[in-house]
Amino acid sequence: MSHADICAPEHTDADTAALRLESEQLRRQTLTDRCVLEKLQHIPQSRTASQTGDTLHQRYQQAVERRSDLLEILLQTADVRGGELQEENRALQETVEHLRYKLKCAHYELKKALGVKASTGEEKAEDGDAPADKKQTKAAHRPRKRGAPKGHCGRSRPIPEKIDFTEEIPPPEKCDCGSHDIEPIDSFDSKYIEDIPPVSKIVTHRKYQRGQCAHCGKEVRHAEAVHGPPVIIGPNLAVHLTMMNQMGTTFRKLSVFSTRVLGAELSPSGVLGLVNRVGLSLDGSYNNLRETLRQQAVLNGDETGWKVMGKSGYIWCFCNKRIAFFHPDQSRAAAVIEKILGKDFKGIVICDFYAAYNCLGKTQRCLVHLLRDIKKERDVLSSSKLLEQFEFKVKEFIEKGLQVQTMEDGPEKERAVCKMEKRLARLTTMPVTKGKAITLQKRINKYREDLIRFVTHPDVEFHNNRAERQIRPMVISRKVSFGSNTQSGALRHCVINSIVETCKLQDIDPIEFMRRAYTSGGLNAPDICSPPAT
Template sequence: MTEAEATGLYLSGLKPTMIVLLEQDKLISRQQAKINDLERQFALAKRHPSTPSGMQAAFTKANRASASKRKKKKGKRRGIHRPPPSKIDETKEHVLDRCPDCCNPLPPASETRQRFTEELPVVKPRVIKHVIYRYWCRVCRKIVESPVTDALPKSAIGLRTVVYSAWLHYILGVSFDKIIQLLNLSAHFKISTGGLFGAWHNLARILQPLYDQVGRGAKWSAVLHADETSWRVNGCTHWLWCFTNKHLAYYVIDRCRGSPVALRVLGKYFAGVLVTDFLAAYGLIRALAKQKCLVHLLREIIRVNLFDSSPQWKDFRNQLKRLVLDGLRLGRQRVELNPACFERRKALLRQRLVELYVKPCSNENAGRLRKRLERHRNEIFTFLDFPEVTADNNHAERQIRPAVVSRKTSYGNRSKQGADTQAMLLSIFRTLELRGYNPVNTLLFLAQEHLRTGKPMTLPPTLACTPTVEQPRIETAAV
């Protein structure tokens, strides 16, 4: 409204002015409500639906609604108690000569009762003096001596302490300062940060053959999951890559997030089934087959729903979601259906996929996903062709989780050597866990055998049972 129009409205009288002002107020209210709604949608769009609850700020979370109905009372259940130990290491007798209440003398005890407690022992560092006898070999014409297997060469820290502390940091995500506090508090073992770092680097140096073995195993896997997450090395953005299956986990930290890393690890031709998300870096690898994560596709639908409510998008979204869910349902019914019926339904799903991406759509988001489906048309329902292949990339995301936990406390690495040590030890520890071994005891055993014989180390095969089992008895409580 111009100044002349406002003057004319004022001179027209009270009633016309009130009518115009009320209409303008209604218009402003509607526009303000629309602005608030758009701001809310924009805030939700910035937060990806896959973001864990722990990554969201507390003030952005909605309050939990109070229960409309009272919770159903749980039925009675039989209590569970700790069973009495089979082995007793020490017996303590508790006697009284006077009453604790009135201090009068007491006669001999009339009865006894038993109580069992289990306690960690008080641990003290063991200082071992190694007397190494040296001999002159007449054949080799040199001095020889017996190897020391309790520590790495030129190291004053025991091998068990080095392996145990590395497992605490790289697998459990315990920070350096807390590891030093833990060793000092629980075992009275004093060590500096530099000494701990140097010991881990020396350990990684002798474990290089194991790391290379894991890399070769990833390259020749029948099924392999791949994923990546951001990482920091000396303040610069890097990427931690994870290549994993049920028997191994191979990690690489590199500055590049593109295809060179994937090509370096897997080669240009991969002889198995590669399960990944929709990152374009895996596109240059030619594989026997590829499977794209359908959960990422469903998350993309949820994300677009936050800011796009057009009829064209809703129509495309419903068709795509129904297609994906039908494919997942058919995968679960593989055993129940006869082969002919299963193949017929699988062919029908692929036909529906073709009809979905060839159909033109004016909506921008629908067109973007339509192009994605067309580009990966042979990589959507691969899990229906191979029973051992899953429709999601959840396994890789789970294996990359220890690195994410460690990143929260360490904020990455300070040098390339630290990043290489991180990738190497993380790969070996996780591979041993996936194969059903106790990672600390097994790695300690392998390193000691290498120091004793000088032969290259090799990873043991996968055990028949997947849970972690005990290896040769080595007490880790003593650090």
């Protein structure tokens, strides 16, 4: 075993310095001994000189061996230290790259918050490529000209089918030539004016006649005549104010509108009471809508923030082509989904990548959300060719999937679906930039089955735009009302929106629906839960 093997353990900086000092001393000693040995070769040989030469030669050999061992130890130490420095350098490079990426993200968010438009020039590519053509860059960033394009013929209102009144206007009194001698002819130019009659309040005096029981002699009166105030608001005004509130008009503005425009004096709290009573008459239809929701084969789901009494809350939306259902809840957890749809929901829910939807058996994750995240990353790393290719491949996957979706069931479609699965798998292994893009690849791999389900189900969309459009009125209402003051108010808001939006989807007049429900106490509301007639 050599001395280097014995001294193999790691050394501190002080130990390394001591070894270097000892090696330098041995180097000087060997040089001195070599000079002495060379001089001894040129003097006459004697016993004393021979003994001195042997001693020096033996010491020289030991010094050389010792210095060789020291150099080997120093070389091993240098190799270890070199590896450590390489690891430190690699870690520092990754840190610098991560910080540079974070800086670009922060710069992008700052520009977005300040509303700063992107510069007209393109950044130079990372590989040193020249920027894009200036003409193409200017064309891409040139603001769109306002108004209709040249050659657009325009579109006006269609001629009404029903005409209530006809007015005949005599010919003009003066010609362009200056003559006043104008004779009428049997030819007319037609214009149609659509308007509403002047709004005026209608007061109906209801006289409830009393009766007397022939059996007991008791005076009999109508229940609605006995209870309640002597002056009430009729159903037409009540449902119209409710509809306007659903569209985002505040109670205070409705109070002003009713008092000054319609002539029916109402306070903001009075309007609130009317809307609450209309909402109460819709509870039965709302509960039936919930039961129908659990029987649907395909649904879109989304949620948005909605404060209640100043505390954070949410409104959940589940909808499809015929139904829109809204539910308020303080939680955003999976338990809310199970409470709305039930724990054994068999249908497919189209949703985003929010983890609460993982409790569902079958989902179709929104591919548009995935494209938005890629687009946002491309805005940060605008010169990345890898991200550009990644975005192109995702769009290509959607286009090919829509083509396969329209194919008839059979062996040919099965082979096409297998190719789509391989195409989706390649998205998870293609080279991308570090950072968010790698996270998106992991997301694709995690939800692989939930990204391709639209290919095999013709009724399933690859995006969740339907739910986002359906929940948009809630977002607008939130900007006006800042939420609800009570939990019952949030529920009432969801009930009215569920009925109104469902009526719109089924081409049912929501005003007439609410009027019938309000006048009958919810007993004579039209059926909006039955499947469409075939």
